[in-house]
Amino acid sequence: MRRPIDRAMLAVAVALAAAGLAVVLTQSPASRLSSDFTINYSAGALVRQGHLAAPYDQPALGEMMRRVAPDGAIDPRLPFSLPLAAALPYAVLSLLPFEVAFRLFQLLSAALLLVAVLLLQRAVAIGRGKFTLGLAIVGVLAAVPTWGTLTEGQPTAWLLLGAAMVMLVAAGAGLLLAVKPQYLPAYLAVLFAARRWRSLATAAAGGGLMLLSPLAGGVGGVAAMVHNALSANQAVGVQLNEAWVAVFGPALPPRATTVLAIALYLAVLVALGVLAWRQPASMIGFATLAGTLAVLASPHALPHDLLILAVPAWLAMVLYREGALPNPLPGLLAIDVALLIDLRGIDIPVGPIVMTAALVWYGWQFRQRSEQRRRPPIGRAA
Numbered sequence: 001m002r003r004p005i006d007r008a009m010l011a012v013a014v015a016l017a018a019a020g021l022a023v024v025l026t027q028s029p030a031s032r033l034s035s036d037f038t039i040n041y042s043a044g045a046l047v048r049q050g051h052l053a054a055p056y057d058q059p060a061l062g063e064m065m066r067r068v069a070p071d072g073a074i075d076p077r078l079p080f081s082l083p084l085a086a087a088l089p090y091a092v093l094s095l096l097p098f099e100v101a102f103r104l105f106q107l108l109s110a111a112l113l114l115v116a117v118l119l120l121q122r123a124v125a126i127g128r129g130k131f132t133l134g135l136a137i138v139g140v141l142a143a144v145p146t147w148g149t150l151t152e153g154q155p156t157a158w159l160l161l162g163a164a165m166v167m168l169v170a171a172g173a174g175l176l177l178a179v180k181p182q183y184l185p186a187y188l189a190v191l192f193a194a195r196r197w198r199s200l201a202t203a204a205a206g207g208g209l210m211l212l213s214p215l216a217g218g219v220g221g222v223a224a225m226v227h228n229a230l231s232a233n234q235a236v237g238v239q240l241n242e243a244w245v246a247v248f249g250p251a252l253p254p255r256a257t258t259v260l261a262i263a264l265y266l267a268v269l270v271a272l273g274v275l276a277w278r279q280p281a282s283m284i285g286f287a288t289l290a291g292t293l294a295v296l297a298s299p300h301a302l303p304h305d306l307l308i309l310a311v312p313a314w315l316a317m318v319l320y321r322e323g324a325l326p327n328p329l330p331g332l333l334a335i336d337v338a339l340l341i342d343l344r345g346i347d348i349p350v351g352p353i354v355m356t357a358a359l360v361w362y363g364w365q366f367r368q369r370s371e372q373r374r375r376p377p378i379g380r381a382a
Contacts, residue, residue, distance in 0.1 A: 182265070
C-alpha cells in the first residue's frame, strides 16, 4: 500500500514541476514588464548611473520605471524596499536589454537553486546517489514559490542559498539572508543554538553590512529603505501574504494589524532565542522549526518568499529518514496546493492555515517519537 502512495505523490510532484516550467517558459512580455524585476532593474539602473539615493526616491525611481516599462505596464508608485547592496546585481543586468536581463536572471536563479540543493546534500544528506539528488531537484521545481521567484524576477533564490549556507556553517550566509531581513534572525538563532560563535559573528556582520548599505546614498538611506518597506505594505496583511498576519489582518485596522504583526514576530524571535539558549537536543529539529516559523511569523511573506521553506522541508526529510518524523511529503504537497488556491485570490488565505496545521501535526509527531526513544525498554525498566 505504501509504495503506490509514494508513486502517486511522486507523480503529483512531477506534474507540478512540469506545470511550473510551463508557467515560467510561457510567461508573456507584459507579465514580465509588470513583475518585481522591473522595480529592481530600474533601481539597479539608477545605481549604475551613480544615483545611490535615487532608488529610495519614488519620483526618480518612478521615472526610471516608466522608461523601462512604458505605456503603464507597471505602477510607478511601487517602491524599491530592498537594501541598496541588493541592487548591485541588477545594476550589472541593467547593461542588457530588459528581456535579455530578465531571462539571464532566471537562469542565474535556477543555478543558485541547484547550488543550494547541492549544499544541503553536503551538509545533511537525505540519501545517496544521483536519483536522490534528482528527486530533490524535482521537489524544488514542483514548489509554487519557485514559479513565483522565476516569474517575478525576485532575489528569493539568494535567501534559499543563504539559509542552505547556514546549514553548512559557511561564510556569507548572513549577507544573503539580509536581502529580506525578516528571515535573518531565525537562522542566527540556529547558529546560536549550535554554539557556532565565529559563524554567528560572521553572519551577523554580513547581515549588518547589507542592511547598512543604503548609507552609501546618504545618512538617511536606512530610514528611506524602512519607509519604502512600510509604504509597500510590507508589515500588514495584504493580498497573497502567506504569514499569520494575513489571517487576522483583514479584521483589524491597518495600524493595529501592523503593531500586532510586529509584536507577534518579535515574540516568536524571543521564543526561538530562549530555545536556542537552552540548546535543544535535536539541532536539526530546531532548525526545521526555526525555518518554518521565520515564514509564518514574518510581517510579510509573499508566495515566492516561501522558497526559503525548502530548507526546513529538506531537514524534515532528514528527520523522516532518522525515524523522528512521519513522511513530510503529504504535508509539503498540501502546502503547495494551498498556495495554488491562494494564487486564485480567494478571500481567506489558505496557505498559512495549512502550514500551521502541518507544523502542529509534525511537531506533535516529533515530540511523541522523541519521548518514545527516551523511554527504556520494558524489560530494562522493570
